Amino acid sequence: MNSINFEERGGGTTTENHDDLCYLEKINEQSILDNMQHRFNSGQIYTRIGEQIISINPFNNKHVTEQKDQRLKQTYRNKYMYEMSPHIYQLAEDTYKKMLQTGTNQCIIITGESGSGKTEASKIVMDYISHYHPQSSSSTSSTPSSSTTPNRQRYNRNNNHNHNNQNSTTSIMKRILDSNILLEAFGNAKTQRNENSSRFGKYITIQFDAAGVPLGGKITQFLLEKSRIHSRAAGERNFHIFYQLLTNQSLVERFKLNSDPATYNYLGNDSGSVSKSTVNDRDGFQSVLNSLESLGWSTEETDFLWRILCAVLLIGNLEFEVDTNKNVDSVFIASQDTLLRIAQLLECDASMLEKALISRSLTTEAAAAVHPARLEAGKHPNYESSEMEQQKFTLKHYAGPVTYDLEHFIAKNRDPLNQDILATLQLSNDPYLSALFPSLNCSGNRKIPTMAGHQFKQSINELIASLQQCQPHYIRCIKSNDEKQPSNFNQSLVRNQIRYLNIVETVRVRKAGYCQKYHYTKFFSRYKICCPTTWNPKYDKSVKEGCNEIIKSILPSHERQSECFFGVKKIFIKSARVLYLFEKQRQDNLPKAAIAIQRVWRGYLARCWFKKELEKLKLQKEEIQRQLLQKRSAVKISEVYYRYKMRSLIAKLAPWTQAPYYNKGRQMPTLWRVKRQFDDYLVLIQRAWWAHVKVAKLTAEQRSLIRQKVLALDLFGGGGTLRKKEWDPKRRFLADYLNNDSNPKKAQYVQAIQSLFPSGDDKEILFADNVIKVNKRGKCQLRTLIITDQHIYKYDPKKYTRKKVGLKIHLIVALSSSSKRDTFLAIHFKPPVRDLFIDLGCDAVEKVSEVATILVQQVFKLTKNTIPLLLREPVTFNNSRDSRNSGTDWVISFSPYAKKETQRQCTFTKGKTNAAIVYYQESE
Numbered sequence: 001m002n003s004i005n006f007e008e009r010g011g012g013t014t015t016e017n018h019d020d021l022c023y024l025e026k027i028n029e030q031s032i033l034d035n036m037q038h039r040f041n042s043g044q045i046y047t048r049i050g051e052q053i054i055s056i057n058p059f060n061n062k063h064v065t066e067q068k069d070q071r072l073k074q075t076y077r078n079k080y081m082y083e084m085s086p087h088i089y090q091l092a093e094d095t096y097k098k099m100l101q102t103g104t105n106q107c108i109i110i111t112g113e114s115g116s117g118k119t120e121a122s123k124i125v126m127d128y129i130s131h132y133h134p135q136s137s138s139s140t141s142s143t144p145s146s147s148t149t150p151n152r153q154r155y156n157r158n159n160n161h162n163h164n165n166q167n168s169t170t171s172i173m174k175r176i177l178d179s180n181i182l183l184e185a186f187g188n189a190k191t192q193r194n195e196n197s198s199r200f201g202k203y204i205t206i207q208f209d210a211a212g213v214p215l216g217g218k219i220t221q222f223l224l225e226k227s228r229i230h231s232r233a234a235g236e237r238n239f240h241i242f243y244q245l246l247t248n249q250s251l252v253e254r255f256k257l258n259s260d261p262a263t264y265n266y267l268g269n270d271s272g273s274v275s276k277s278t279v280n281d282r283d284g285f286q287s288v289l290n291s292l293e294s295l296g297w298s299t300e301e302t303d304f305l306w307r308i309l310c311a312v313l314l315i316g317n318l319e320f321e322v323d324t325n326k327n328v329d330s331v332f333i334a335s336q337d338t339l340l341r342i343a344q345l346l347e348c349d350a351s352m353l354e355k356a357l358i359s360r361s362l363t364t365e366a367a368a369a370v371h372p373a374r375l376e377a378g379k380h381p382n383y384e385s386s387e388m389e390q391q392k393f394t395l396k397h398y399a400g401p402v403t404y405d406l407e408h409f410i411a412k413n414r415d416p417l418n419q420d421i422l423a424t425l426q427l428s429n430d431p432y433l434s435a436l437f438p439s440l441n442c443s444g445n446r447k448i449p450t451m452a453g454h455q456f457k458q459s460i461n462e463l464i465a466s467l468q469q470c471q472p473h474y475i476r477c478i479k480s481n482d483e484k485q486p487s488n489f490n491q492s493l494v495r496n497q498i499r500y501l502n503i504v505e506t507v508r509v510r511k512a513g514y515c516q517k518y519h520y521t522k523f524f525s526r527y528k529i530c531c532p533t534t535w536n537p538k539y540d541k542s543v544k545e546g547c548n549e550i551i552k553s554i555l556p557s558h559e560r561q562s563e564c565f566f567g568v569k570k571i572f573i574k575s576a577r578v579l580y581l582f583e584k585q586r587q588d589n590l591p592k593a594a595i596a597i598q599r600v601w602r603g604y605l606a607r608c609w610f611k612k613e614l615e616k617l618k619l620q621k622e623e624i625q626r627q628l629l630q631k632r633s634a635v636k637i638s639e640v641y642y643r644y645k646m647r648s649l650i651a652k653l654a655p656w657t658q659a660p661y662y663n664k665g666r667q668m669p670t671l672w673r674v675k676r677q678f679d680d681y682l683v684l685i686q687r688a689w690w691a692h693v694k695v696a697k698l699t700a701e702q703r704s705l706i707r708q709k710v711l712a713l714d715l716f717g718g719g720g721t722l723r724k725k726e727w728d729p730k731r732r733f734l735a736d737y738l739n740n741d742s743n744p745k746k747a748q749y750v751q752a753i754q755s756l757f758p759s760g761d762d763k764e765i766l767f768a769d770n771v772i773k774v775n776k777r778g779k780c781q782l783r784t785l786i787i788t789d790q791h792i793y794k795y796d797p798k799k800y801t802r803k804k805v806g807l808k809i810h811l812i813v814a815l816s817s818s819s820k821r822d823t824f825l826a827i828h829f830k831p832p833v834r835d836l837f838i839d840l841g842c843d844a845v846e847k848v849s850e851v852a853t854i855l856v857q858q859v860f861k862l863t864k865n866t867i868p869l870l871l872r873e874p875v876t877f878n879n880s881r882d883s884r885n886s887g888t889d890w891v892i893s894f895s896p897y898a899k900k901e902t903q904r905q906c907t908f909t910k911g912k913t914n915a916a917i918v919y920y921q922e923s924e
């Protein structure tokens, strides 16, 4: 967000708080310092100079929390510079977007003094990019610095297929971040200025495809400070990896090390004490192990790594003593055990190693090394040699004067190992170690290896050359204080950095210059969408005029001249704010343009579709007309003939209306010789008519009986398909068999019924007769069964008194009976109501069909459910359950009497437990 805020500070002075230094009223060291301090104090560590970001190291953990906060990254996604407050995310987003938009290489240059936050800034950039491409993968390998793991590279070449597999599954960004962890462990150390100082220069390249997906990466390092291995200043440490290694108990035990760093000369400083660090070595080592694993290092490779580290630690503990037995000055190694352990770890010959360590073969070229006294730098204006006698000189760098100590100057500058040590290592049995050093014998090349300074110069030249191919973006890191304290802004320290980072000049140039230049054609094609005149496809003026039109439509007249300058081939734009305005206008217009394009395209598609459909319809219409024309005459003929046939059939059917018995048994004439569907309809019409004539003559009672019979036929079958053998379709259902003169106790019965009706909701007697009921113990009891429209009642047949309460008809769930000639019926109720098992053949007349029909009909009336009638053997029912007890099922089988019985009635014979047999009379 482009904000210009003014805030009162103590003492009445006005302090500006601009997120872009270009907006400062007055540009001088103090105003810049004040602005930055003001922002720093309110927790804003980032400030902008145009597209450049200034980052002040706050020495707190806010950035760690920030990196975990995905929402913050999200807010910078797809935003333009000046839309958001300055942040490294914003610079990363802008760089990434420029790469995609312009298709050109981009680079981010991070500068600042030691401890100013360069490493952290680079991590924030990579974290932002990896956040948007966590899954990207590629077969291109990301190559960590060649000099940290040269043997591994060689090994990689031999095992290409293995690693290609890994590449395909591991994200490029993750591989780069993992490589970074390794480089930090091996190349970072605690210095007086920084707990985690990078002791090498780093150049990280990430390659993207056209869609912005990372394809590969490479980390190149420059001039590792190797001398730190053997000597460090007070309060400093060796590279982190040595201390990290000693925190791992299993490796310490395996290599017989001592976990106390003070045991090793290389881990203390010159005074012998080990400097304390805030860096957590144990966690650091775990990260190293994780990275090695995720980068696909094999066990042998990591094992080799630990062996080399152990060997280096032990080399520091070798003790040399003067050999007094020899005439010449010579030394010998007193700690032979340590020497043997080193030889073992390096898998090389111990005596050869000893010789290489205590003696040196000299070549004629080496003897010709340059002596510092020959330096003629004294002529240079930035050179001071006041202490030449102590072999020291001072150079005035832009960041301040630096005094150089010439002690071991040549030794330090002479980078490679001496030839004897090289030869020993070359002959090691360890393939990884021997691969680290080029063969001496094969090449026969014994020229003096290049000096460290020369190597550095060469790699810096290469770096500059490749940076020149890219569009640069800058992050300038500033250290807030030397004590590494959070929220401590040391004015003089920051002022010094503002000075040597040339921030004042940068702001001035930025303010005066033009931040962006475009070829007219490029500008026109990108922003013509912003202006209705240029967006018109018929626009035919020159691109330069077009650019003018665009600028007129976006900028107010007073800004046009001050912000834009028209060159011969290019247009120059002064401030990024104006560029942002163009971009914003373009972004705002894009959806409108997209909708317009969509509208035209959809209209075109719809018209095409409509034309096609119209064409199809026309063809169909013509086809139908053609067919109709063909059919018309045929249809006419058939219509006439059909009418004739119908008339003759109706004439034939005329006598059927008067024939006796409604033409029962007569065959209906057919319309054609072969029966047609039409004939079936006629038969149906005739039957319906016949039924209508018959039913119309019946009384309401007769109709209800007929309905019952029809239902009974459905349930029990008719004609030759009787489902129960005992059922007699012809018998008339009488319903009340007790309100009958043949009943000697008719009067008592009638009285009982009369007292029943007013006491409940029963309104009608559907069935009443004496039946035999089987109780839960299998005993047969004579009962009067009265079925009303609501209940089934059991009465005492002698006194017509009611036994128990009535069973609710709507609770009946099924009926079952055998298919045999017996007269038993089981009425199943919804538990816990007990089932009823009754014999309905007391007077030798079958009434199973009548009761079953009545019950199915009545349950349907009450519940709209059709209960099933199951005709099968054995019949099972449960008449012993209640609300607490589930009872036991009876299993009833059916068998004819062994010999012919005189009586027709069935008998219920109880067997063991709950089994019983019902005997019945086979047909006479």
Ligand SMILES: Nc1ncnc2c1ncn2[C@@H]1O[C@H](COP(=O)(O)OP(=O)(O)OP(=O)(O)O)[C@@H](O)[C@H]1O
Binding pocket: 057, 058, 059, 060, 061, 062, 063, 064, 112, 113, 114, 115, 116, 117, 118, 119, 120, 121, 194, 195, 196, 197, 198, 199, 477
């Ligand atoms: N943005 C930040 N927020 C909080 N703390 C930071 C930030 N940047 C750096 N630091 C702290 O400052 C320390 C030093 O930072 P860093 O290692 O990035 O400096 P450097 O410029 O890379 O130093 P050198 O040149 O010595 O390697 C970090 O370990 C971290 O504790």
